[in-house]
Amino acid sequence: MHKHWGEFIGGIAMQGKLVSTHQLGFEGKKIYANQNTEDGLHIAEGQTIGGNMVLKAKSMESATELAKKCPILFMGGTVEVRDVIPMN
Template structure:
């Protein structure tokens, strides 16, 4: 799997489409609207987000095509593709 991930990320990087990628840790805290802090991470429908990748794409469809090669799909996982909205000062 490690080699698959290296190839997947490397191929995107070679095309100069990779901005950043991070694997998320397994420890976390949740803060609710009343500022109560609890241990753990959000698990919805028995699924968690395990990492993220920001790529340069001209369209959502182009990003989807890149995501179709993700090794997580071979492991039975899913990939979610979203646009991002840069924060402005």
């Protein structure tokens, strides 16, 4: 899988579309509105976010086409494509 990830991320970088990517760790804290904290990660429907990638894309459709090649899909995972709203 390392080869597939390298090819996937490298291909996007070579196109000048990669902004950043991070694999998330397995330790974390959840903070609630009442300021209570709890060790662990947010898990919904048995899944948690494993990483993120920020890309340059002209449209949601072009970003989706890039995401369809993500190696996690071949392992039974899912990919979510979202827009980014700059904080000005």
